[in-house]
Amino acid sequence: EPKILLTVDGYRYGGKDVDRRVQVDEIIAALPTLEHVVRRAYLDPDGEDGWGALLDHDAADAMASMAFESVPFDHPLYVLFSSGTTGLPKPIVHGHGGITLEHVKALALHDDLGPGDRFCWFTTTGWMMWNFLTSAALVGATVVLFDGDPAWPDLSTLWRLAADEELDVFGVSAPFVMACRKEGLRPGDDHDLSRLRHLGSTGAPLPPEGFDWIDDAVGSHVQIGSLSGGTDVCTGFVGPAPMLPVRAGEISARMLGCDVQAFRPDGTRCDPGETGELVIVQPMPSMPIGFWGDPDGSRYRAAYFEEFPGVWHHGDWITFDEQGSCVITGRSDATLNRGGVRLGTSDFYAVVESFPQVSDSLVVHLEDADGGPGELILLVATVGGVDVDEDLRRSIGARLRSELSPRHVPDVIDMVPAVPRTLSGKKLEVPVKRMLLGMPASDAASRDSLADPGSLDGIERWIASRRSTGAGR
Template sequence: MTKESIERGALTWQPALDAWENSSLADFADHVVALGGPACSDYIELLDWSLGELGPFWAAVASWQCIRWHDEPSASLVHGSMSDVTWFPGGTLNYAERMLAWATEQPDDTAIIELSQSRDRREVTWAQLVDQVARCRAGLVERGVGRGDRVVAFSPNISETLVAFLATASLGAIWSSCAPEFGVRAVTDRWAQIEPKVLIAVDGYMYGTKGIDRSAHVDQIAAALPSLEHIVHIGYLQPEGELSSDARVCAWDALLANHAPLEFEAVPFDHPLYVLFSSGTTGLPKPIVHGHGGIALEHAKAWSLHYGLQPGERVMWFTTTGWMMWNFLISGLITGSTIVLFDGDPAAPDLLALWRVAADEQVDVLGVSAPFIMACRKEGIRPGDLVDLSSVRHLGSTGAPLPVEGFEWIPDAVGSHIQTGSMSGGTDVCTAFVGTAPTLPIRAGEIGARMLGCDVQAFTPTGDQCAPNETGELVIVAPMPSMPIGLWGDESGERYRSTYFDTYPGVWHHGDWITFFDDGACQITGRSDATLNRGGVRLGTADFYVIVDSMPEIADSAVVHLEDKDGGPGELILLVATAGGHELDDDLANRIKRALRSELSPRHVPDEIAALSAVPRTLSGKKLEVPIKRMLLGMPADKAASRDSLANPEALDHVAAWVAARTT
């Protein structure tokens, strides 16, 4: 879809004139020259080199970030098809070793700050972190855990979860985590696929002022996983609570009772580090396997170059352990930074909660979701007027496209000194492939550029590269080291290839609509599998939500399109959940239609607007447009979506009731 004339967003932030000279990007560029590479004087030149010389670029990242090779690789990249390239053949390393490397430089500095609504604030120094990881590793060894075994955690974003993960990685064992708000079925659908040996679990947690007991969930999860040999209990909700009588159960303190020197198993570059899972809204969640080397390199690049994190700086991203952003956040340790872990309700006691944390802990890089930013804007709060956010230099936004209004709200209500970095990537690569950098300006509604080493393009349906200003399918045309090493149990690789490389043979197809501009900035306008094809014209769902969700009477919305098999315009349906004190009457429906007509086009005006009590969302906050469409086409609710993968499963029942009433 070509946009004849695109109105670019206004500049909301510009770098200082000497931003390049004072950036880690310039330091890295000097390192590239020292290795015999070209001189680069700005981000675009460095990006072009990284895309044209993938092997040398990633080799430079590895040497600049002091990746410790136990065995030196024979090359950086052995080319093949996109789905079977080999990175750093012969090289062995350990992700956990690189994560903890700063402990020798700054043992008494703070590595972790933990803030929780379940217990008091904690600080962990680098020396204490190494000691806890060593003890946890010893405890796992005593319980028979070794290279290739699976350790899983039903625990929140707290220090114990991080310690257990690093101990697992140090052994060459394989990690997976689920947040404790997951339902039993959502957890067992994931972990039954990988047959874990050890389960680490909390008994419950506080969400705001409400205690959530998860003891029964843990028992049911354990009963559904016959491979389990050991269960480690973390008394998080009730620290003095009694242990289960199950002989497999021990307390967290017992796991860490004995000390042994911390060692690191040297593993190949593509040795499995952890298994992440797709959302699983329909069918079993997809088990995506990531490797030690790919994650270490990609996260080192992202944090050091794109966010400019330095030793001693503080980074916080609101996330749960069931979202890949947790895996991304904790890799901030690679830079010697302090990571701030937050567990609890981000809106308790009010929407200033996360902003207060950022102010109190003097966070340098803060990450939140786009819906959180828009909720704060809709609430009318001005965090920059209420707390001291002078330390925050970068505000990251992910989880959904950030609308223009969100970009404009931040310099006005949060701080004009803050660079807003909307980014997009996903569980499949455990990073972003489009984002920003400290030397790039920010325009409202846009993402600054391709990330270094990420050859992202927009493709037409026939597989041709789109022209600037033309919307197409987001694809990646060159390999990235953090692409999955495979899908668990897919020995032949057939499922992996069909998942990512079938739509455009030999090219990674991601499933988003993206538009690139002449300067390399881009916009993402929604999932291509939720596309609204109205009379042959594609409409992005994000465009609707910018208009509808900004209305004070609307709490949430979802839009779906039912195609006409005879080629007509089909039926466009908008579902809205109204805010407290409002209801969907003729006046509100007409105002929604007028807004969509005037702000977008007559094609965006829905044929039907219906009220729901809530819009169903996944645990990571994504709207369920595709499952709602399937239900409208006759699929039962339980087949259209897995309830245990939803943040609000009761909302699915409300959709089902509305569909049933609509069809009778």
């Protein structure tokens, strides 16, 4: 029930001004508990600036009189909204003690970050990596912030930042790494990255090709830290460690204090090499203290503990090997399953997005209630918006057949203007599947949680066209 709202009139992204004053007024109208609204003029330097009205005292005096109050371990710290990859975002309440312990552990022991180091992770404020980044102050590191579009004016922008600011530890998303690889960038040749020792990657599985590109084009002196976790715990479940080997396509280990396992559908543990559901079988420090607006905890328990009673079910598909390293192959509820062969969507995308004509893609499997193979639908966004012709369809199908299996050749390959992604870069496979099954877009996903809110419009138009021709359900 917030009392203070800090806001700006808009922002700049990709060289364009984005005015958000109308949306801010809608937020204010929906928050009756507000006592102060501080409006920072960002786009309009001559606009109203509300800082003075709230901070009507001397800043130095205010700093000198600050008092710090001890609070219980589970005292609420902040509310984070989940990315929306499986539907409408969940309002997750985190606590002071758990987040402090978890972030000190992850930053100091897994990322080897400490006093004197410079740290940047490219993130928006709508992604939990923002909270993770700001916690670097806990270990005495210097936080480097980036505001704007990482692809403007070109994909070298963040690499220039890493060189200019002499970063020691730098974090990005797996889709960003793969976009740089596809663009043919060689940051290690073009910029002085000699100080950089650790490059983190999260947001989606990083395929072996991404590891190879970093080693070759960024520098073999850089440790690759592939990490997987979630807004739900505001940290990673599995990730890197300074003394562990890095294998292409794999995440090095379970994070300290995280009892991560792979479960079969019957709740028994998978053997090494066997793919199963990612679960946490013992509590870890930063599990949320609840959901906002969920006084009896029923929604919280339903989100994580119904699939395997008493065990946290995260919804990812994971495989551990004998050494404890692992591979995550996407959301388990988006996993493709045709003819008894299960395949994670990350394997599928690695093949499809290797085509130079394809800028992004999304695959959905509609199961057959009678036990048949169902329908496999591949939607692609193309470079420059070129049409998906029969030659490209045949080429994609042939490569999927040879590199994966004949069962994974799509029944439908078609073009959409853009693939919907969350602010953290995750594809909306589950919401799009629900839309294909008849759910309205407004119920399937929150547009405000998307990097491009208009990307759902193209999906809606494609579904409407499909139904008008009698091709879809």
